[in-house]
Amino acid sequence: MSRSICFYFQVHQPTRLRQYRFFDIGKDSHYYDDFANRTILDRIAAKCYLPMNELLLEQIKKHKGKFRVAFSISGSALEQFDRYAPEVTESFLKLAKTGCVEFLNETYYHSLSSIVSPTEFRHQVLKHREAIEEHFGVTPKAFRNTELVYSDAIGAQVGDMGFTTMLAEGARHIMGWRSPDYVYSCDTRDSLNLLLRNYRLSDDIAFRFSDSNWQEYPLTAEKYLGWLKAADGDVINLFMDYETFGEHQPSSTGIFEFMKALPGVVLKDKEFEFRTPSEVTAAHGSVSPLSAPEAISWADEERDLTAWLGNALQKDAFKKLYDLSEKLSIIDDPVLWTDWGHLQESDHLYYMCTKFFTDGDMHKYFNPYETPFEAFINYMNVLSDFIIRVNEMLETK
Amino acid sequence: MFGWEFPPHIAGGLGTACKGIVEGLAHNGVETIFVMPSASGDEDQSCTRIIDASDVAVASVSRTVDEFINRVKFLYVDSNLVPYVNPDEYFEAIEKMKKDPSLRQTIGFGQKFRFSGKYGANLMEEVSRYAQVGGTIAMQHSDEFDVIHAHDWLTYLAGIAAKELTGKPLVVHVHATSYDRGDEQHIDTRVLDIETRGMMVADRVVTVSDLTRNIVINKYGIDPAKVVTVHNAVDFSGRENLDVERGVKDKVVTFLGRITFQKGPEYFIEAAAKVLKRTKGVRFVMAGSGDMMNRAIMQVARLGISDRFHFTGFLRGADVQRMFAMSDVYIMPSVSEPFGISPLEAMRTNVPSIISKQSGAAEVLKYAFKVDFWDVDAMADDIYALLQYPALSAFASESGFQEVNDLKWNQATAKLKKVYESIITQ
Numbered sequence: 001m002s003r004s005i006c007f008y009f010q011v012h013q014p015t016r017l018r019q020y021r022f023f024d025i026g027k028d029s030h031y032y033d034d035f036a037n038r039t040i041l042d043r044i045a046a047k048c049y050l051p052m053n054e055l056l057l058e059q060i061k062k063h064k065g066k067f068r069v070a071f072s073i074s075g076s077a078l079e080q081f082d083r084y085a086p087e088v089t090e091s092f093l094k095l096a097k098t099g100c101v102e103f104l105n106e107t108y109y110h111s112l113s114s115i116v117s118p119t120e121f122r123h124q125v126l127k128h129r130e131a132i133e134e135h136f137g138v139t140p141k142a143f144r145n146t147e148l149v150y151s152d153a154i155g156a157q158v159g160d161m162g163f164t165t166m167l168a169e170g171a172r173h174i175m176g177w178r179s180p181d182y183v184y185s186c187d188t189r190d191s192l193n194l195l196l197r198n199y200r201l202s203d204d205i206a207f208r209f210s211d212s213n214w215q216e217y218p219l220t221a222e223k224y225l226g227w228l229k230a231a232d233g234d235v236i237n238l239f240m241d242y243e244t245f246g247e248h249q250p251s252s253t254g255i256f257e258f259m260k261a262l263p264g265v266v267l268k269d270k271e272f273e274f275r276t277p278s279e280v281t282a283a284h285g286s287v288s289p290l291s292a293p294e295a296i297s298w299a300d301e302e303r304d305l306t307a308w309l310g311n312a313l314q315k316d317a318f319k320k321l322y323d324l325s326e327k328l329s330i331i332d333d334p335v336l337w338t339d340w341g342h343l344q345e346s347d348h349l350y351y352m353c354t355k356f357f358t359d360g361d362m363h364k365y366f367n368p369y370e371t372p373f374e375a376f377i378n379y380m381n382v383l384s385d386f387i388i389r390v391n392e393m394l395e396t397k
Numbered sequence: 398m399f400g401w402e403f404p405p406h407i408a409g410g411l412g413t414a415c416k417g418i419v420e421g422l423a424h425n426g427v428e429t430i431f432v433m434p435s436a437s438g439d440e441d442q443s444c445t446r447i448i449d450a451s452d453v454a455v456a457s458v459s460r461t462v463d464e465f466i467n468r469v470k471f472l473y474v475d476s477n478l479v480p481y482v483n484p485d486e487y488f489e490a491i492e493k494m495k496k497d498p499s500l501r502q503t504i505g506f507g508q509k510f511r512f513s514g515k516y517g518a519n520l521m522e523e524v525s526r527y528a529q530v531g532g533t534i535a536m537q538h539s540d541e542f543d544v545i546h547a548h549d550w551l552t553y554l555a556g557i558a559a560k561e562l563t564g565k566p567l568v569v570h571v572h573a574t575s576y577d578r579g580d581e582q583h584i585d586t587r588v589l590d591i592e593t594r595g596m597m598v599a600d601r602v603v604t605v606s607d608l609t610r611n612i613v614i615n616k617y618g619i620d621p622a623k624v625v626t627v628h629n630a631v632d633f634s635g636r637e638n639l640d641v642e643r644g645v646k647d648k649v650v651t652f653l654g655r656i657t658f659q660k661g662p663e664y665f666i667e668a669a670a671k672v673l674k675r676t677k678g679v680r681f682v683m684a685g686s687g688d689m690m691n692r693a694i695m696q697v698a699r700l701g702i703s704d705r706f707h708f709t710g711f712l713r714g715a716d717v718q719r720m721f722a723m724s725d726v727y728i729m730p731s732v733s734e735p736f737g738i739s740p741l742e743a744m745r746t747n748v749p750s751i752i753s754k755q756s757g758a759a760e761v762l763k764y765a766f767k768v769d770f771w772d773v774d775a776m777a778d779d780i781y782a783l784l785q786y787p788a789l790s791a792f793a794s795e796s797g798f799q800e801v802n803d804l805k806w807n808q809a810t811a812k813l814k815k816v817y818e819s820i821i822t823q
């Protein structure tokens with residue numbers, strides 16, 4: 001069996017909150033900054049989603065199905081496409097119809113429900129599966145959790161839902177001496193295969209590509225193929241944010257030319273085949289179980305949850321949010337469920353992160369707030385209004 | 398009278414107090430000339446004559462200049478000093494000054510100096526220039542006044558210069574001291590020196606409360622015989638209370654002010670956590686900003702009460718009135734507060750107030766609840782009682798409203814007039 005290259009791109013847009021003041025609590029229950037959400041989506045659609053989808057479609061056609069990739073598109077992003085840029089959905093649908101693109105299952109709201117509420121987690125996975133079926137006519141088979149958050153306990157939940165493939169981070173502290181370039185299996189559920197991100201090769205594209213201080217700059221498809229070949233193992237998992245193409249790495253960096261050249265260069269060399277996550281697990285068996293007692297993720301140097309739940313602000317907000325789940329199940333109101341879902345988006349917690357020192361640049365880039373404290377105040381004001389609505393509805397039940 | 402600001406353009410409470418004082422003095426038949434570093438022209442001059450120091454050239458006679466240097470010993474200012482701004486603002490101001498050197502002005506004799514009249518990065522330099530100009534103004538108008546009255550350390554050097562050059566008696570008015578502005582380890586000694594010197598040279602020191610009087614006597618070593626307390630008053634004329642629609646049904650307990658060490662924000666948060674353990678139908682609001690804000694937010698999150706404890710950030714204008722109108726209890730847990738006008742504002746809006754015993758306002762307000770700033774249990778008890786017992790809160794609200802309406806500058810300035818008379822006849 002030839003070696004595999006597995007591309008997976010994450011597509012997500014948070015539902016950003018408007019400036020919500022104390023004086024709004026109890027008076028106004030529209031929480032979202034529709035203007036910012038629309039303008040940001042329009043910009044990214046024009047710079048990234050549309051041109052990159054077009055490029056991938058061309059490459060798939062050109063190489064007659066031998067170039068294959070996977071996407072995970074959050075429900076929050078799908079909602080914004082439907083509302084502000086239906087042409088983006090259309091262009092993903094064209095990719096879906098080639099049969100060369102796998103769509104992964106994730107939590108609908110890009111949430112961290114997997115670490116706190118098995119019920120809500122399962123609910124969001126199913127809701128997301130339905131949304132993908134409805135939009136693209138395919139049923140997702142492989143799973144990826146928000147921010148590649150994974151632990152033995154999460155693996156057990158995912159395995160129990162019937163998945164056989166799940167994506168995770170090849171975090172050094174759980175890999176030890178082992179290479180991420182093989183298929184592993186979940187320590188608590190043998191049936192679940194794990195694909196682990198090769199963070200070095202992934203970040204060469206996602207972060208270092210345009211860095212002119214990088215000694216390897218500029219990166220060419222030929223040079224990159226050399227690195228892929230030098231890595232041993234069955235599969236090289238290149239997982240990254242889709243916004244890398246055209247947004248984080250603007251088109252002027254030559255990122256599109258690189259991605260246009262890469263499939264041809266790799267396929268001509270014949271050592272690798274492009275496979276999607278489900279195809280990878282079908283092609284290569286697990287070499288060993290992998291244990292992850294503590295949750296890992298793909299974020300920051302620590303590769304853990306501290307970007308979302310590292311400080312007291314984040315922990316309190318998170319607890320207050322999920323404390324509502326019982327009341328919400330009693331009320332079972334669709335409007336409240338939807339707002340609760342959007343408030344669960346992990347981005348809101350990310351904005352409250354106070355680890356500014358090593359990963360500050362990345363955090364700043366994505367953060368609409370000047371300080372984590374502002375983010376917290378605004379979020380808690382919104383949540384306070386939401387809690388009032390929940391309690392009022394509960395009284396009328 | 399030397400001041401730093403005068404309504405309508407004010408940064409703090411000092412300008413408002415000065416206006417109340419000149420109006421009260423006018424009522425008591427005392428005429429005033431009010432000198433300020435930078436007037437805008439739209440100040441209300443019905444009760445006083447305003448002289449803009451930026452319009453006055455420094456006298457160029459060399460003998461006078463020598464006297465300036467000898468007698469007043471002006472500090473040469475080579476570094477920057479900002480008493481009323483937080484470190485971020487300070488940093489910004491310095492950066493701005495580095496980029497635009499024209500902001501740093503030099504003065505030659507026979508020249509005018511354009512004062513900013515703000516609390517900016519080159520404040521120390523302005524204070525020193527203001528003293529030179531102030532001395533000049535005093536000489537020019539020496540046959541028009543009997544007493545010199547200087548408000549807070551910013552104007553003390555001007556007061557000293559005027560006294561030295563005209564021989565008239567000097568009153569310094571202490572609205573705040575260095576000991577109220579920060580903890581003792583972080584006191585700016587240059588400010589402290591000016592304060593001490595002003596109080597030493599002055600014929601009378603007027604303090605806004607007995608609390609401040611004690612500080613003046615004990616920390617600055619001033620002879621108690623010349624230190625007189627004249628409590629602040631407040632002018633509510635023409636103020637209508639707002640009718641505000643409340644979004645939240647719960648009771649609201651409010652703290653409004655700078656979130657800094659001396660305002661005691663952490664004691665309020667602790668008391669809030671205690672109240673929330675006993676009752677749920679209440680929300681706490683901390684309105685304002687300051688260098689302890691982020692720490693306060695962390696404390697709230699750590700106590701796990703962030704769904705019931707809200708931060709509004711800095712409030713301006715009508716939002717302040719709105720905040721008072723939405724409140725059921727007002728709290729001022731200051732660690733050290735020379736006077737503290739905000740509970741008076743709250744009570745004027747019918748909001749019962751809890752204030753710390755370490756505030757000057759506690760000396761005049763009978764119908765405010767008083768607790769030690771560190772006694773969070775007592776604070777929690779009072780909050781709880783005011784929320785739970787309508788009879789109590791109605792009584793506090795009505796009596797408090799009456800009480801603050803009776804605090805008039807006319808009475809306060811009558812006392813001030815007596816102070817003047819005692820030194821003129823000496």
